[in-house]
Amino acid sequence: MNTLVENFLYKRGFVLPKVRFLVRNQFYLSILGLFVFIIFFPVPWIVGFGIGALLGSLNFYFMARLAQELVHIAKGAATPLLFSFYVRLILTGLVLYVAIVYWNANIFALLLGLSVILLNVLIFGITLVGQKFKEA
Template sequence: MTEIPALLLITQNLKLWLGYFLGSILSSLNFYFQAKGAESRVGLSPTSAKLSVFKNFYIRYLILVVFVIVCVKFLEVNIFSLLAGLLIAPVIVLIDGILAGKNTQESE
């Protein structure tokens, strides 16, 4: 569903489309690795879990920053479309949470 705007933009500007597409793919991968990291920390002691979460957080965002720099520097994609693509997964989660909250209020 998030790739529909990207497909609509492909005819307008390839670098704009590529930025949005790569950003949304990276955002999805970021959420995937965040979920896998959370699953792997269940059952650990509190101190080792904190350390593991700390390392996982900074490694994920370091990879994200390197990816953004490579995309902007070498692929010369549009930085704003790349950032819009990176924000698409959190926005969808937020909208889903808002809609889920409305559905529970209506059923009460």
């Protein structure tokens, strides 16, 4: 399964292995969390977590892909980064508004879904603790 996901991400432009690791784990944690919420929580919590996890995962996916591309640009990388940031921020705000007001998603579940990113980065940091790095 990992090789299928790795190949999928590589074909989408994720050439760095650690970035693929982060994006892959982000989707795995989101799906695992959604299964836990489906088993133990009522529908408004499931909807909230699902929307939060999907928003976080999509934001993370596009940010990671853009960051890989911008690393290689010598000048003018700030403009596409800022544009992408503000577009994602506006779209995320609109989706959160619709989810809370119209779909009655639980706010705490939304925050838990968005927090999957933090858990992913924490796990990634823990995996780096024991590794040795080359010094410049």
